[in-house]
Amino acid sequence: MSLRSIAASAALILTISSVAGMAAERYNLGRPVTGDDIAAWNIDVSGDGAGLPAGRGSVAEGRALFAEACSACHGDKGQGSAADVLVGGRGTLATAKPIKTIGSFWPYAPTIFDYVNRAMPFNAPQSLTPDQVYSVTAYLLFLNGIVPEDTTLDAASLAKVEMPNRNGFTRDPRPDVAPK
Template identity: 65%
Template sequence: MLKTLVAVATIFACGAAYADGANASGSVSADSDRYGIGKPIDNAAIARWNIDVSPDGRGLPAGSGTVAAGAKVFAAKCAMCHGKAGEGGIGDPLVGGAGTLTSAKPRKTVGSYWPYATTLFDYIRRAMPYNAPESLSADEVYSVSAWLLYKNGIVPEHTTLDARSLPRVKMPNRDGFIPDPRPGAL
């Protein structure tokens, strides 16, 4: 009971302190720093988190990668979960599945399901490898993307991907999604 009362009192005190430092619009006024909580964030700090890539390629970083380099990166950093050839293991399969989306057992892979090569890049960059997300360089992500697209028969073996070429890759399921007409939706 005492712990609950202390928690409620703390929340109340923080709310009162915030309300005291907020102006009529609800934003914190300039004198709110007197409470010693928080600090303004600078553009450099925001840039480290602002790594999203749009379907049209906006947000892609500088760099490039080849299918051959991607095979090496995949073998070293991805195959332990996704299988030697991307067939799946403890991680999802990434290769194959073409033509299965309308079947009784669809296989959602890079080649069968993903609508944009740029969102493949974005996902790998943010979330992979599972044990060390965001640890791959831009060149490594371009390379792994190239290798996966090659293994799925989407790009030729001697492909080099970069910020200009990746958005031009036409994925087999690009037209398989229904656009969201709501304002602000992609």
């Protein structure tokens, strides 16, 4: 790239930045981010359960909600349809055709809550209440034979669920990513 091209690119960037700044002032676009804005996006849940919200949900409640909001894509029992299979696959990870499901692959139950809370249902992500997400999570864990049918989950109990593949991952040996 020539010096003239670099100078022209820099001038263009400055012009665009200036125009964008003037437009924001003139049209009152944008605003400072508030703590409430950040809190609304700070919904991550870690494998140990940190970040799980208050709430509770049962397998029975999850069964009804799954039939209503999830089965069209995942099948009536999580067997898959238009979207991924959610049930089964145990013992297949070391085979030529592994089936990665909640029961065969996921190492931590709280991360199921995290995913459902962020991304489901597909047509309306983040529309479920914490109680509904706990319920769907309980039902999915039940379908995979991980919790009994009379289970009710909350933040404390979900964090204690032992997933079948909990020890199926290896730790990252790099010292810059070691757990603290």
